[in-house]
Amino acid sequence: MMTLQLDPGFDPTAYAMAYAAHGRVRISGLLDEDSAEALYYGLKERQDWWHLTNTVDGVLKMPVSERATMKRKRRRRLDQEAFERARRDFQYRYESLHVPTDISDRERDADVLHRFAALMASDAMAAVLRTITGVAAPVFSDGHATAYGPGDFLTVHDDDVPGKNRVAAYVYGLTPLWRPEWGGILFFHGDDDASVSGLVPRFNTLDLFAVPQRHSVSLVTPSAVDRRYAITGWLS
Template sequence: MTDRQGAFGLAEGIDRADLRAAYQRHGHVRIGPFLTDAAARALARHLAARADEWRIILNSDEKVFEIDRATALSMAASQRAALDNAVHEAARHGFQFRYSAIRVPDEADARMRSPHLLDAFAAFMSGPVVLDLIRYITGRDAIAFADGQATRYTSGDFLTAHDDDVAGKHRHAAYVLGLTEGWRPEWGGLLTFHHPNGGFSGMAPAFNTLDLFRVPQRHSVSYVTPSADGARMSVTGWFRAQG
């Protein structure tokens, strides 16, 4: 275990009863602030410092591809344009995504041994303090652990509608820890919920907020516009039961 394991704590004043009632009504709540301010800022700085480790994540039908930073930087303008066209064409009629990510190991022992603050955060999310809170809010006592990854959306990135219900994953709730300051909603990157009646509602990126929502639930991340000043940064994952 590293001393990074003690770097995280929940913010004071989280109203568990109100959050539980809202979650039961809507299937979604935003907890803010979620972490202590010092912990959230340390995690944001950590992710910013790992610039060379971000990988572009995108899909082609059921296959997922990862492009490392060196490969992305070596691509010619014509190659980048062709990739953009392929991604946009696929998004017109099917499930498509493009964003950047830093993975977190699923194994608890690997997280505990890791020197990275991101992995320590994932361990914290699977610890007793957070799991007790999440089980209470969601009413799902079967939740046993959380997985996670850091995600970054920049100009041209998006995630089309889906419901996170994947066979064998035992997902009960999804989470998005926002680590973005000064974001304007018109820049895109909104976490958008698609309602059965055809309506929708969106949550703009913010700092030190945890969006928690029921699985399955149809949602998307809206296209980030070229006018966006910076990146939509977050840590995302699911609270899951044991298989």
């Protein structure tokens, strides 16, 4: 079983100043090439993705295979309801895989998401995150792989959930080829929504930002040639 590794030349101190100044930073080349490629292909080959969207009745979670066989009229109605709610409320639509947090599960399963969880909980990663964020003991608390295809999006929110004690959020990008006009951009919002700054999906990048901080993921357009892959989660 291959262990995921940080890039041996990675220097976290180069990013600490930017994080301190802005509360966020993009880190390029976090993992070594073999580790990043193992994660990417591991996600692309998975067939057990779940489609997630929030509704007035709670979270609607269904296997992607089930959604694919759904009658077109019902699928269109669910999509239209999601787009209508996005006009006024918090709303999301994307595909997801849970990153396991149980240590015993990580040790007996060779799946790449188990290995990613083990990496995030490792002493080496804790030292990196401590150096960049300035938090004395940041702890990997939760995460999930995400795949955004055409029509998928995430409206503005700040990740500040009562009782979760989140100090930072992360988005580990696994999207090799992407153009800005395809959407899927991680936007950070100004207080009045009059201005935003955005990060285009990239490969082997870690976007790390303090919580709370208002952000969103823009709608992926039909012209996108692939899905926007990432692993996202929080530190507490």
